[in-house]
Amino acid sequence: xxxxxxxxxxxxxxxxxxxxxxxxxxxxxxxxxxxxxxxxxxxxxxxxxxxxxxxxxxxxxxxxxxxxxxxxxxxxxxxxxxxxxxxxxxxxxxxxxxxxxxxxxxxxxxxxxxxxxxxxxxxxxxxxxxxxxxxxxxxxxxxxxxxxxxxxxxxxxxxxxxxxxxxxxxxxxxxxxxxxxxxxxxxxxxxxxxxxxxxxxxxxxxxxxxxxxxxxxxx
Amino acid sequence: xxxxxxxxxxxxxxxxxxxxxxxxxxxxxxxxxxxxxxxxxxxxxxxxxxxxxxxxxxxxxxxxxxxxxxxxxxxxxxxxxxxxxxxxxxxxxxxxxxxxxxxxxxxxxxxxxxxxxxxxxxxxxxxxxxxxxxxxxxxxxxxxxxxxxxxxxxxxxxxxxxxxxxxxxxxxxxxxxxxxxxxxxxxxxxxxxxxxxxxxxxxxxxxxxxxxxxxxxxxxx
Numbered sequence: 001x002x003x004x005x006x007x008x009x010x011x012x013x014x015x016x017x018x019x020x021x022x023x024x025x026x027x028x029x030x031x032x033x034x035x036x037x038x039x040x041x042x043x044x045x046x047x048x049x050x051x052x053x054x055x056x057x058x059x060x061x062x063x064x065x066x067x068x069x070x071x072x073x074x075x076x077x078x079x080x081x082x083x084x085x086x087x088x089x090x091x092x093x094x095x096x097x098x099x100x101x102x103x104x105x106x107x108x109x110x111x112x113x114x115x116x117x118x119x120x121x122x123x124x125x126x127x128x129x130x131x132x133x134x135x136x137x138x139x140x141x142x143x144x145x146x147x148x149x150x151x152x153x154x155x156x157x158x159x160x161x162x163x164x165x166x167x168x169x170x171x172x173x174x175x176x177x178x179x180x181x182x183x184x185x186x187x188x189x190x191x192x193x194x195x196x197x198x199x200x201x202x203x204x205x206x207x208x209x210x211x212x213x214x215x216x217x218x219x
Numbered sequence: 220x221x222x223x224x225x226x227x228x229x230x231x232x233x234x235x236x237x238x239x240x241x242x243x244x245x246x247x248x249x250x251x252x253x254x255x256x257x258x259x260x261x262x263x264x265x266x267x268x269x270x271x272x273x274x275x276x277x278x279x280x281x282x283x284x285x286x287x288x289x290x291x292x293x294x295x296x297x298x299x300x301x302x303x304x305x306x307x308x309x310x311x312x313x314x315x316x317x318x319x320x321x322x323x324x325x326x327x328x329x330x331x332x333x334x335x336x337x338x339x340x341x342x343x344x345x346x347x348x349x350x351x352x353x354x355x356x357x358x359x360x361x362x363x364x365x366x367x368x369x370x371x372x373x374x375x376x377x378x379x380x381x382x383x384x385x386x387x388x389x390x391x392x393x394x395x396x397x398x399x400x401x402x403x404x405x406x407x408x409x410x411x412x413x414x415x416x417x418x419x420x421x422x423x424x425x426x427x428x429x430x431x432x433x434x435x436x437x438x439x440x
C-alpha cells in the first residue's frame with residue numbers, strides 16, 4: 001500500500017522549506033497544499049489545533065508538527081537512504097543541539113532585520129554573531145553533516161534565501177562578514193537538487209516581504 | 220564502574236530537574252556539581268560556551284547541553300538500565316512525545332515566568348494563557364495515567380519539574396490549579412510517588428521563596 005503524504009506549506013517559510021528538502025532527499029512523493037496564513041484552512045486548524053502553524057506533515061492521515069520534529073520523523077520512517085542524523089548518540093545530540101540553536105536564533109533575528117524598526121542594528125549584529133558561531137561549527141567540513149548534508153544543513157540552508165532581503169532591508173553585506181557560510185550555502189544548492197528545488201529565488205522572498213510590509217502597515 | 224558522568228546542576232532549575240529524574244529513572248550514578256549562576260565556573264563556560272547555562276551533562280569528558288536533548292541522549296545511551304524507554308519506539312508516538320515536551324518549553328515556561336515574575340496587566344494576560352496551556356495539557360493527558368501512556372515517559376519528565384512552581388503560580392496569580400485542572404493535579408501526585416521524581420524535586424515553598432528573591436533582584440535593577 002502506498003503512503004499518503006501531504007505537506008501543509010507556505011512557500012516563503014524557511015521551516016516548510018526544511019521539510020521539502022528532507023522529502024526530496026528521501027525521494028518521497030507528496031502533495032503540497034499552500035496555506036494562506038491570513039485565512040487558515042479548516043484542515044490546518046484540524047491538523048495543528050495547538051499552534052495553528054505550518055509546516056504540518058500529514059502521513060496516512062496522521063499529523064506531525066514542528067519542523068525539526070518532522071525532519072526527525074521523516075528520517076526515522078524513511079531510513080532507506082540519505083540519513084539526516086548519525087547513528088551514534090553523541091553525534092546525534094550535537095546535530096540536534098545545532099539545529100535547535102538555529103531554531104532559537106534565526107527566525108527572530110531575520111524578522112527584526114526586515115521589519116526595519118529601532119532594533120534593526122542590534123539584530124544585524126546578532127545575525128553576524130550567530131552566523132560566525134555557525135561558521136565555527138562548520139569548520140573545514142564541506143557540510144555540517146560532514147561529507148553530505150545532514151539535519152543542521154537542512155535546518156539552516158532555507159534561511160539563506162532570506163539573506164538578500166536582510167541585506168537590502170538592513171543595507172549590509174552578509175557575504176563580506178561570513179564568506180565561508182555563503183560558500184557553504186552555494187555548495188548545498190549546487191550539489192543537492194532537493195535544496196535548489198525547495199528554495200525560492202532570493203528576489204522572490206524580497207518581493208514577498210515588501211508586499212507583507214505594506215500589508216502590515218495598513219493593518 | 221562509574222561511567223565518568225558529571226551533571227552541572229542547579230537545584231531550583233526545572234530544566235536540571237528533568238535530567239536528574241531521567242538519570243534516577245535509569246538508576247545511573249553520577250556526580251552532581253551545583254553551579255553558582257551569579258559566578259559561573261570555568262568548567263561550565265568551557266562545556267557550554269554557546270549558552271553558558273545549566274544543565275550540562277558531561278559524559279566521558281564530552282558535554283551534552285539543553286535538557287530535552289540530554290534526556291533523549293540518556294535514553295539512547297542507557298536503554299538497558301531499565302525496562303522502560305522514556306521515548307516510544309514508534310516514530311509517530313515519538314514525534315508526539317517530542318511535540319508535547321516542546322510545548323512545555325514554548326508555553327508553560329514563558330507564561331509561568333510572567334505569572335510569578337510580572338505584575339498588573341502582563342501578569343493577568345500570562346495567567347489566562349497559563350490556565351489555557353494547563354487545560355491543553357490536561358486534554359492531551361486524557362484518561363491515561365501518564366503522558367507516556369501506561370508508563371512514565373519523555374513528556375512526563377519534561378513537565379513534572381514545573382510542579383515545583385505551582386505554589387508560586389497560585390500565590391502570585393491568585394488562582395487554584397486543582398480547581399482549573401484536577402486531572403493534571405492527580406497526574407502530579409502520581410508522578411511524585413515515583414522516587415526518581417520525589418528525590419529530584421525541591422520543596423514548592425522553597426522554590427517560591429527562591430523565585431521571589433529572583434523577582435526582587437530583577438525589580439531592583
